[in-house]
Amino acid sequence: SSSKNNSSGGGGGGTGSTPAKKTVKVGLAYDVGGRGDKSFNDLAAAGLEKAKADLNIQTKELSAVQGESDQQKADRLTLLATAGYNPIVAIGFAYAGSLAKVAPKFPNIHFGIIDDNSSKLPNVEGLVFAENESSFLVGVAAAQATKKKNVGFIGGVQTPLIQKFQAGYAAGVKAVDPSIKVQVAYISQAPDFSGFNDPAKAKVIAEGMYDGGADVVYHAAGGSGSGLFQAAAAKKALAIGVDSDQYQTATADQKPYILTSALKGVDTAVDNFIKDDAAGKFKAGSVRFDLKAGGVGYATSNPIIDPYKAKIEDFKAKIIAGTITVPTTP
Amino acid sequence: MLPGLVFTESLPPLSDPAAAPGACAIAVATHSAETELPTAVAVELHGITKRFPGVVANHDIDITVQRGHVHAIVGENGAGKSTLMKTLYGMHKPDEGTITVNGKPVSFSSPADAIAVGIGMVHQHFMLADNLTVLENIVLGAEPTRGGVLDGRAARRKIREISDSYGLGIDPDVLVEELGVGDRQRVEICKVLFRGARILILDEPTAVLVPQEVDELFGNLRELKSEGLTVLFISHKLDEVLSVADEITVIRRGTTVQTVDPKSVTARQLAQLMVGSELPIPELRESTVTETAELVVENLTVRSTGGRAVVDDVSLVIHQGEIVGLAGVEGNGQAELVEAIMGMLPIESGRITLGGTDIGGWHTRERRENGVGYIPEDRQRHGLLLEAPLWENRILGHQTERPNVRGFWIDRGAAKKDTRRIVDEFDVRTPGITVPAASLSGGNQQKLIVGREMSGTPKVLIASHPTRGVDVGAQAAIWEHLRNARAAGLAVLLISADLDELIGMSDTLKVILRGRLVSEVDPRNVTSEELGAAMTGAGPVSSGEAS
Amino acid sequence: MRERLSRLLLNVFAAVIAAAFAAGITSIILAVRGDSPTFVISQMWTYGTTPSSELTILNSATVYYLSAIAVAIGFRMNLFNIGVDGQYRLAAMLAAAFGGAVSLPNGVRQVAIILVAMLVGASWAGLVALLKVTRGVSEVISTIMLNFIATGLIAYLMRPSILGRRSAVANDVTTTPIPKSGQVGGLDLIPKAGGKVYGLIVLAVIVGVLFHVVVNRTRFGFDLRATGQSASAAAASGVNVKKMIVATLLLSGACAGLVGMPALLGDSHAYSSITFQTGLGFTGIAIALLGRNNPVGIAFAAILWAFLDQSAQILDLNGIPKEIVQITQGVVVLSVVVAYELVRRWALAHQQRVVGGALAPPSDPAAATPAQVTA
């Protein structure tokens, strides 16, 4: 649905005193960690920055704290709404419950929410991603890169969302070669979210996987992921990043070992949502950012991925065509 | 008590014995030392005043202590003895006055300063860490080291030397926790000697000791004296004081009353100087013993966690109106026997019956509900909630009984009313019943406990050291209450380290040794020396040997 | 009564000193960073006192209160129940599953759910008691361990094949939602707040009153406090200390079980490991001690805590890092307890003076008073 047809410039009905840019007040409610978390929230922030290139944006960004109640989340959204921000983007499905309570009170404000499509309200748009599809593709890459027919997956916290990554990855690996072994580990269980912030533990788990025969390990563990990259560099084995292209942010000694990353276009989603809304193209319901829509994908910045690209593209085409349906649960 | 008290200067020696009310002729100490060099004076306290919030604990005190003397200080509970000694030991600074040690004026800001000039103190309450060894307790603060490392061998050697030369019999490597009170007392003394103290302060060192141990201690003191050490000695036991001291200073209500020569004063006169009253004598009047056995203990055995029989096949009958005394050196199973009777320790075998009912399987609370009163040995650990107000302490141990409770509820009104009754009847000196128990002096805490345990007509009273550390006035009151209750048919088990109390207050007297009842003596014709001998197993008492 | 009044005044005085001190420290930090302290404080006050903030504060405080009472029950007996966190999470989860599964008439259902929560909380705490009285395991360790184990157990039980329900649309696993007939409606206590106060705030009040009555007015409470003040004296007085440990932990756990109820029955209606509020057990520890384990004190502490939580939200909006408030919270706790302590010392000295005066020194220093216990 909403694709890359960015509203370039003021679009219709520009009220701007500025010649080209329309002024919008965008409110962002981050999940725990907020801007600067070098992960999910930062991707959203990047989307906001992108939107700034085209729009004259006043932003207000608030973030959640660990262990807060639904009501505190609702208050955060209300705070933004009453301060006149419109649209408001809630980053993370943890806001689903509070949004359901707040949105009806502000029928004239448009809300976007990442990773949730449960809302049927007329002023809420859910922005969800096919993480399983991007994970499938990096699974295909891993299956080709492994020499020992043994790969690994590290999940930060065992939640349905992270299991979606696991399911797609395993399916991708098996699609190439069903005999490849997939080791799976989660660092913690919800509501113990320490698994997203424990690089030491991720390092130990990754070392265990490499020692246990794996030579490619994929993580969906947020801030713990750096532990995987360290282990990979130390063991001279391969690792796969998540969400953003982690090859770009890795240290020089780790770079050679980062095969690829499963990309999740939270930035694109936020960017599009803001621009579409500014262009008067807000649509209630939900948008799914999948391979087809270009909302997810895999990174190719490390040249060592090149030999495997053909096959990956092959599978990608099949998924887009619908001949392969990627599972969402392991 | 006594208004219009005349405070006098203690030095030069008081020549006006009439200053003390009751004016008996008290010979004044003559100080041969006075004619000697000034350096013969070890300690001189002059004009010492120490105030606490609302209390003047010491007021214008003057004491001169000769080198090589045992100088006793006596006074009733709260007279200010400990406060004065703590001042001398640098634990707090006096508000006024000067301290001179060995002719030099000193000003201490911590015990370390006092230790440095050769003063050592054995405190009224033990200052020992249970979980450390004797050696560690002794060397603490004055550790011999070699290259920073604790030199255990040197320390051990030095402790053994001290122990041998003063006959202290100390084993440096035991945990203090495992020691009885007598040993603890000796460890305290050794601690002081280890630091090379030449001036020793002993604050009520004998309160917990039996006569033999007291003799031992006095032997040690004489030993020290002959080495030229000076001893300041506090005690409530006046005969002891008379036997060991070279000089006695009486303190009353914070100030020195008089310094006297022990050779020319009697215990009675001392008591009068202290409190202005007669020395109370523990004694029972006519026998009230009945035929009805109230508490019967048969073949009771209790084992320690290590499996040893700490109470070994003990049988005991206490009739209504009878006080059964139990004599024994501390640590011979008295505490365990009491705790077994109270249901605080599991019994291995044997029966305990109360008024004919077997109570062996009952819980402590049931026993108490059925009329067993309990005055514990350690009042602060077992008898009181120090931070709770007096009226809550009235409830403690009787929290299922009227008037404290009505059904499920605490009856605050009634409990407070009854607390007031106890405070009045037992002369507990307190400004009110809502102050915390900790703010009462030890003697008054004890009176509260005695009053509580005697409320509600108990059938049996287990009284462990009911007058320990209590001054002569309070002692008399407690004895009187015991006598009255006995006359009303109370059965009492009395345990005490004070042999005069045991002999005077018991209808029947038994001796416990290594967990066994070894003999029964007739309290009417036994001396404390004989009893003491029986307690140590040195020989059975000839008189009244019964089974 | 006069005594009580003066004690109350003293505590108020302490609180004022503490607040001033905390404000001072925070001001310094703010000033270093170049923000105006007065601006921040006035912002926080303004936002914290809006009706909708008041609503959130009251609701948060309700939950904090229950948690702190659960902790305080243990503290009153010298037991350190760090395990409230695990207890309430497990209780909320199982009670939610129960509430979603059974059908009972309205009214009965809510009560049944609450009872299940209390039962679960008590059982999880009972494990601690069992380990302590039979095996001598320190409750500090066992509760820390059991908090983590509860997480694993909840995750296991929340498997879609067991008690969980995977949402078709959202990325969440929840228990079956409790239908209307099992929910507890809110109260319209604050006009214009745009929401309702948890109906179970009533439960919190009842728990507070019960806590006070049971602890201070009953035999059981006396035994509990006695054991807390001196286990040896309590044992000698006939209290069965082991039984008391079990009873206290069961009660504490049952109370912990209630912590999740206001939100479950009044708001979320289902348990989700991901969105259900966590960490309340730890907040409870701080609040219990801040409120000095006293039901009224805890109420004030809970409200203060909730106020700081809530009013901090506004700082983000003004570009001031919110973590400043976390620092403030830490400082507030410290300065409040320091002020209490200073006032307590002052009161003690004062009491000594009074007692000393009542006994008219120096005529009889013997019975005078100090409250410090000699070692």
Added chain:
Amino acid sequence: MSIQNPLAPDATAGRTGPPGDLERTGRFGTAQFILIGLGGLILLSFVRAVTGASPLTAGGTVGATVALAVPIGLAGLGGLWSERSGVVNIGLEGMMILGTFFGADFAYFSHSPWMGILGGVLGGLIGGLVHAVATITFGVDQIVSGVAITILATGLARYLAGVFFTGQGGGGPTQSPSIPQFQALKVPGAESFFGKIEAHHWLVVSDVAGLLRGLTTTLTPFTILMILLFPLTWFLLWRTAFGLRLRSCGENPAAAESLGVPVYRMKYIAVMVSGVLAGLGGAFLADFAGIYREGQTGGRGFIGLAAMIFGNWRPGGLAAGAGLFGYTDAVQSRGQAKSVHALLLLVALLLVAVGGYLLWRRRLRPAIAGLVGAVLVFIWYSVTNDIPVEFVPYTPYIITLLVLAVASQRLRMPAADGIPWRKGQGS
């Protein structure tokens, strides 16, 4: 001679320990410890062989055990110092958080992991100092102060991270950029030599090789230094005059004061060292992870506290507790469900051993309980192939609790632990 000794059997009962010992040692001597260790190794080797769960004794597991145990052990050691002086320190988590931040901060900006150690020391010291001022000078409830410090440290670390790391490649309020790390000291040739033996999966021999491989290839200078702190602590606290004075403050401060020991000063030192140790634990964590990450301590401070109690307030016991925790954590992390399942067999066998020992000591009731437990665990082991994955990350907690439930607890905390002390109070 005293008359007391022969009369009071209590006085001499239960005396143990050689004369050279300043404090009573535990029930086990060095020889017994070695024997138990050997027995454990054989048992472990047997279980590894039967179950095929090689992570149980792999060289990498040794390295992981050490890496996971050290931060916990250091936090526990911090607790030990503080509590030995009579101050309960529940703020270890907060001090550790400060250690992670300052450790990473110093290491990053100085480009030297050694400066990270210094950072950890400083960070912890700040926390320790606050705790000391609050609890010692102001006599604040020690638990409240600890809780407050943890809250404060969380806020402070985030605040400072925002200030220092924003704009530094990859850093921000929640994490630092990658920081320079210590490299493992590898004994030349050890890797391949022991590795080969290990690969044969011979009973015991391969397991020992695994152990040696771990020790010779995974330890960094930081690790070694931190491990040395355990014997150093033991030495300082139990063998020096300073240590005696410090411990006496935790046992009976009134007695200590009456002998001229400066109680406040000793407590201050202890609590500050406590903070330093916890801070080092944090710095170690950051060094091992190669990054500061908000929340990376993940409750390790509390687990350290538990390990300290587990170890009965002694460095050896604490090391055992932390080691047990680190080992099970390493096994579950590296081997996941299968290895944890294998641990069930180990638990069953250990229960048999304990039951047998108790039977030999004629302690029938607990012996039977132990054996019944063994049978139950064995049944569980044999009828399942796995344990639920949800429990896997929590294996260390379950095992620790089980060990505590089985081992009878003779805990002895310092007598004056947690009781506020005021100068002159004992007078």
